[in-house]
Amino acid sequence: MSEQILQDMAGIAGLFHVPEAAGDCALLLHGLQHRGQDGVGIAVTDGSSLTCFKRRGLLSELLKEEPVQETPGTAAIGQVRLRLEEDRMDENLQPVMVRAYQGHFAIVSTGMIENAGELRDEMEQQGLIFQGLSDAELIAHLIQREQGHLFEKITRACAQMRGSWTFLLMTKSTMYAMRSQEGARSLFVADVPDTAGGKAFATESGALSILGAQNIRELQPGELMRFGKGESRCWQMPAVREAIGPCAMEFVYFSRLDSGMSQLGVLTARKAFGRALAISETETADMVIGVPDTAIDAAAAFARELQIPYETGLIKNRYIGSTFIRPTRMQREQGMRVRLNAISSVVAGKDVFLVDDSIVRGSTAARICQLLREAGARKIHFRVASPVICEACTKGAESSRRQDLAGAKWTEEELREKIRADSVRFLNREEFSRALGIRACQACFRHDELMRKEEENGRTV
Structure with a gap:
């Protein structure tokens, strides 16, 4: 073929x-x-x-x-x-x-x-x-x-x-x-x-x-x-x-904040993801930090729900484009080295919730945790405002192969060790679907066999 x-x-x-x-x-x-x-x-x-x-x-x-x-x-x-x-x-x-x-x-x-x-x-x-x-x-x-x-x-x-x-x-x-x-x-x-x-x-x-x-x-x-x-x-x-509805990752990461699909605004959705993530939280920390730029609104909503301070602990180089959509691994890693930096005066000696929009390959998450450790953060509780991405996309939204996906290779505990965080937690699919509130394609969040069963039962893809 x-x-x-x-x-x-x-x-x-x-x-x-x-x-x-x-x-x-x-x-x-x-x-x-x-x-x-x-x-x-x-x-x-x-x-x-x-x-x-x-x-x-x-x-x-x-x-x-x-x-x-x-x-x-x-x-x-x-x-x-x-x-x-x-x-x-x-x-x-x-x-x-x-x-x-x-x-x-x-x-x-x-x-x-x-x-x-x-x-x-x-x-x-x-x-x-x-x-x-x-x-x-x-x-x-x-x-x-x-x-x-x-x-x-x-x-x-x-x-x-x-x-x-x-x-x-x-x-x-x-x-x-x-x-x-x-x-x-x-x-x-x-x-x-x-x-x-x-x-x-x-x-x-x-x-x-x-x-x-x-x-x-x-x-x-x-x-x-x-x-x-x-x-x-x-x-x-x-x-x-x-119709399976718009790609859920458009709300999580891809789209501009001022965009929307199926009469749902991207900004509204990201705030809802942050609130849903906070509801099941059991850890405590001194502050919440969001990964710029696409996780900031989810992180701010997470902080408001927990009633703890939201702080700017990571600074982004505005002249560097997205590292997620760089075509080669080397380019992604080089981009990450100059794209983000941690602010030591904010995080040194602190326990932090670090909120990101998603984890695809895991390399960005590991780099950010390393930056915060080097800046003196005491504990890092990594929180993800979307479910585990464990399947390769077949709808033309993301190009990673299944064997490269962190969610397909490692359990949550293995991922925690890989990125050197003190804890890791994702939104589960039920929490995510309730927060999103519309029919959307979530095929990358589930394994093939489960997806086929849900399709056969006429449930949301």
């Missing part, structure tokens, strides 16, 4: 029927840069032709080298992406451009097509040639081999794909937005102020606020939207099974 590349937590954005679309698309991608720092691309149309700019690295590097913002256009799409360790091909950068006899188009995607290998093998046997390994190129080939108008070709292509994914497709005069039936990957659409019929699209609702967008709404699972000449059009894929 052909090799597959997960798109992970990449972010996509688009503008339709707006002046200066390329510049505004860049602004949206700035709001999604946390979702991928290894590659970026923007495609622009002025109604008669398509132009594409893409490169490895950050958005700022692309804008420095290419005349993106000066390119005239009324529609644009773009992606910021994470490059996995085995992904060395510039051909995987998006947007993917297609030059077809029925008309050129560009496409960006995120998430994961779970049967991508099967579909790729089938098309290669038919003589189709792939330049890279991205799902966007796979979708483009699926569309191109179908018959009919583009809208019909897209619907037929989508019916062949399994998994959780979203994409934006742009021709010279139309825009298509699609969210898969499973619904673990979200996509939002909004009206652009002061532009008649102007639309904006983004992976996260928070990014749309950069443009002052109005009437923001989440595409429904299985919904395909078309905007272009004449009336806009929507189509709903027939439901094969109930």
Whole structure:
């Protein structure tokens, strides 16, 4: 079977029927840069032709080298992406451009097509040639081999794909937005102020606020939207099974605080996780410290619930990006060395609750405990505002293999010894689900056999 590349937590954005679309698309991608720092691309149309700019690295590097913002256009799409360790091909950068006899188009995607290998093998046997390994190129080939108008070709292509994914497709005069039936990957659409019929699209609702967008709404699972000449059009894929809901890790870690999914705000959810974590607490400490930035709100809520001080005991270097989404282990470890530092004047001689949002591989947790020990902390009670991650993600949200996950390798006591904490405790799944309060994909929190049983019983995935 052909090799597959997960798109992970990449972010996509688009503008339709707006002046200066390329510049505004860049602004949206700035709001999604946390979702991928290894590659970026923007495609622009002025109604008669398509132009594409893409490169490895950050958005700022692309804008420095290419005349993106000066390119005239009324529609644009773009992606910021994470490059996995085995992904060395510039051909995987998006947007993917297609030059077809029925008309050129560009496409960006995120998430994961779970049967991508099967579909790729089938098309290669038919003589189709792939330049890279991205799902966007796979979708483009699926569309191109179908018959009919583009809208019909897209619907037929989508019916062949399994998994959780979203994409934006742009021709010279139309825009298509699609969210898969499973619904673990979200996509939002909004009206652009002061532009008649102007639309904006983004992976996260928070990014749309950069443009002052109005009437923001989440595409429904299985919904395909078309905007272009004449009336806009929507189509709903027939439901094969109930949607599994957004990825729970979006609330735990991935998304911006000002974003939300399924009418639940990320900030609200993180505070709820912190309160739930405090309810079962049996240890005592002098203070609570949160790991910057995504665990701070859970930690503050944890401290309020226990009525003990919340202190800033860790300082973050704002010029270092996320180490969690670095593609190689060496890069992650190097990033951690300069990303965080402990404040000795705060923690020396103190017992501390250290609250983090999650533990994936365990290397970050060990490094932070080491920093606090070196700064003089007396006891470290490590608390995690989410359940144990013990299964590899199959929905395109995180790329770690099961054998690399701390929760799959070690018991809670073994993990405590590995990271040199005095105690370790996670939210259990029942506590987490109650705090979250909505249906969400939690497949990475449970073992395969248990997950299959719950799916058979029709319970939350």
